[in-house]
Amino acid sequence: MSAMASEPVARAPHELGDLMEIQMGPSHPASHGTIKFNLKLDGETIVDVDVEIGYLHRGFEKMAEQFTWNHVFPYADRLNYASPLLNNVGFALAVEKLAGLETPERCQYVRVLVGEISRIADHLTCLGMAASEIGALSAGFYMIEAREVLYDLIEAVTGARLTVTYCRLGGVMRDLPEDFAERVRAAFRDLGGILADCDRLLSRNRIFIDRMAGVGAIGRDDALAWGLTGPLLRATGEPYDVRKADPYLVYDRFDFAVPTGTRGDNYDRFMVRFAEMQQSMRIVEQALAQIPEGPVRADDPRFVLPPKQEVYGSIEGLMNHFKLVIEGQKVPAGEVYVATEGGNGELGFYLVSDGSGRPYRVRVRPPCFYGMAALGDMLRGAMIADVITTFGQVNMIGGECDR
Amino acid sequence: MTPEALLAHVTSQLRGATALPLQDTRGQAVVVVDRDHLTAALRFLRDDPQVVCDLLADLSAVDYLGRTPRFEVVYQLKSVTQGHRLRVKVPVDESDPAVPTATTLWRSALWAEREVWDMFGIRFTGHPDLRRILMYPEFEGHPLRKDFPLNARQPLEPERDPIQQPWFPESRS
Numbered sequence: 001m002s003a004m005a006s007e008p009v010a011r012a013p014h015e016l017g018d019l020m021e022i023q024m025g026p027s028h029p030a031s032h033g034t035i036k037f038n039l040k041l042d043g044e045t046i047v048d049v050d051v052e053i054g055y056l057h058r059g060f061e062k063m064a065e066q067f068t069w070n071h072v073f074p075y076a077d078r079l080n081y082a083s084p085l086l087n088n089v090g091f092a093l094a095v096e097k098l099a100g101l102e103t104p105e106r107c108q109y110v111r112v113l114v115g116e117i118s119r120i121a122d123h124l125t126c127l128g129m130a131a132s133e134i135g136a137l138s139a140g141f142y143m144i145e146a147r148e149v150l151y152d153l154i155e156a157v158t159g160a161r162l163t164v165t166y167c168r169l170g171g172v173m174r175d176l177p178e179d180f181a182e183r184v185r186a187a188f189r190d191l192g193g194i195l196a197d198c199d200r201l202l203s204r205n206r207i208f209i210d211r212m213a214g215v216g217a218i219g220r221d222d223a224l225a226w227g228l229t230g231p232l233l234r235a236t237g238e239p240y241d242v243r244k245a246d247p248y249l250v251y252d253r254f255d256f257a258v259p260t261g262t263r264g265d266n267y268d269r270f271m272v273r274f275a276e277m278q279q280s281m282r283i284v285e286q287a288l289a290q291i292p293e294g295p296v297r298a299d300d301p302r303f304v305l306p307p308k309q310e311v312y313g314s315i316e317g318l319m320n321h322f323k324l325v326i327e328g329q330k331v332p333a334g335e336v337y338v339a340t341e342g343g344n345g346e347l348g349f350y351l352v353s354d355g356s357g358r359p360y361r362v363r364v365r366p367p368c369f370y371g372m373a374a375l376g377d378m379l380r381g382a383m384i385a386d387v388i389t390t391f392g393q394v395n396m397i398g399g400e401c402d403r
Numbered sequence: 404m405t406p407e408a409l410l411a412h413v414t415s416q417l418r419g420a421t422a423l424p425l426q427d428t429r430g431q432a433v434v435v436v437d438r439d440h441l442t443a444a445l446r447f448l449r450d451d452p453q454v455v456c457d458l459l460a461d462l463s464a465v466d467y468l469g470r471t472p473r474f475e476v477v478y479q480l481k482s483v484t485q486g487h488r489l490r491v492k493v494p495v496d497e498s499d500p501a502v503p504t505a506t507t508l509w510r511s512a513l514w515a516e517r518e519v520w521d522m523f524g525i526r527f528t529g530h531p532d533l534r535r536i537l538m539y540p541e542f543e544g545h546p547l548r549k550d551f552p553l554n555a556r557q558p559l560e561p562e563r564d565p566i567q568q569p570w571f572p573e574s575r576s
Contacts, residue, residue, distance in 0.1 A: 053536065054536060057537040057538070059546065062546055062547055066553065100429075224458050224483060225457075225510045225511065227458060227461075227509065227510075229460075238483065245486060246486075246488075334427065334428070334429060335428070337461075337479050339481075346460060346481075348461055350463060350477065350479065361466075363461070365460060365461040365479065370515075374510075
């Protein structure tokens with residue numbers, strides 16, 4: 001089954017020649033995430049690399065089969081924990097497509113708003129870590145500070161910073177706070193200033209460019225063959241963004257650009273993410289201007305939990321709540337694949353329902369899983385120090401990659 | 404291409420492929436291909452100038468325990484150039500859980516097929532490096548099978564000596 005399962009064998013020095021084998025990880029201070037690189041080195045040059053994942057496998061797909069559809073939302077938070085709201089929205093959209101459930105317009109705007117704020121936080125995490133890992137500590141801390149501003153916004157909406165569990169089948173948990181627009185404007189003023197600082201600190205910084213440009217490059221056709229999406233694919237010049245290619249929610253009503261690179265290297269990936277944050281801010285501003293009044297939950301007692309006043313105030317509401325929580329939503333049998341644009345690329349949910357209250361199969365298409373698969377190809381021939389920058393730009397999130 | 408046009412084109416060109424009616428699939432284009440025609444079908448879907456599914460977005464499987472054939476291997480294809488999506492499903496019987504590999508067509512299948520092997524125990528003939536990926540090598544069973552118990556315990560493995568044990572699979576050296 002596997003070479004690793006065989007008896008331990010000491011490898012004679014002559015088998016390797018002048019090459020050296022080194023294990024980097026699974027716990028390495030410069031790699032955020034538990035991952036092991038088995039490197040074969042010629043001096044400092046990487047001859048071969050075998051990437052080992054699975055250290056954070058919690059059996060998400062198996063667990064999801066044991067609970068009702070609504071119970072999966074907390075687990076979905078813990079996939080890509082840098083942008084949990086995007087996972088929430090992606091899973092909700094997939095189940096709603098399977099159930100044939102339409103959400104109110106305001107709910108769709110709310111999902112766009114929180115999703116884009118979450119995307120900025122995701123990119124800030126990736127870029128801040130990437131900067132601090134190669135020594136640009138101050139820029140890294142500035143970005144973490146900017147992320148804090150966004151977490152405050154998310155906390156005001158959902159009540160939690162990371163494990164938000166904000167979406168429900170057919171809607172969201174609660175409406176935006178009254179003063180949300182003012183809060184966002186104040187947060188974006190801070191954010192804009194910090195991003196301008198980071199731009200000045202990094203984008204034309206000689207050391208930064210030397211570490212990033214030309215490293216980990218991959219071409220457009222190779223990137224597609226490896227299944228890369230998101231910033232990794234767009235850095236090669238292919239403007240594939242699920243929000244534009246298969247518009248969902250109300251993304252077709254906003255005016256935003258899809259930033260692309262040309263060389264597909266780490267510097268382009270960095271700049272694509274940087275530009276995407278500005279586009280996300282544009283989307284948020286437009287959504288705040290357009291958002292209509294109205295309910296944030298669909299009115300469909302087959303799938304949507306009743307408001308708490310009804311649960312505690314009427315026998316029908318109590319029964320409805322009981323049936324939905326204990327037996328689950330009877331999503332009609334069938335299967336569906338719904339893709340959304342996650343922080344790292346195409347986040348897809350392939351769901352199979354057998355008509356009972358529980359999912360029959362939940363399959364996540366984790367974008368960074370495919371990025372990690374291509375990592376070996378990107379690193380062959382590079383230097384050992386390039387592992388850190390390339391891995392940083394692939395932006396593996398253990399929860400999503402290993403599930 | 405619209406799902407209707409895509410399905411009509413694909414089924415007219417492919418042997419062993421049946422399109423599922425769109426009203427049963429929430430309007431998504433799905434074809435079921437039998438295993439013997441799979442490689443030819445996937446090659447056609449990638450190379451045909453009207454289909455050009457240049458992105459194998461995902462590859463997974465579903466265990467329909469109690470049904471024959473028991474498994475279904477599912478390919479989520481996307482044409483980045485043409486814009487459409489297509490799902491290809493291959494029924495796989497329990498007695499011979501094996502499917503020809505797609506790694507010669509898309510490299511994204513390299514890890515995805517390892518995961519399906521790991522989780523479902525479906526082999527991919529012709530895969531260059533079919534090892535477990537999320538579970539450790541000594542793990543017993545395939546956890547996403549429906550008959551894999553939730554509370555299954557695993558035998559305790561002795562600690563591995565990282566110096567003594569080679570970690571590069573022989574096929575790669």
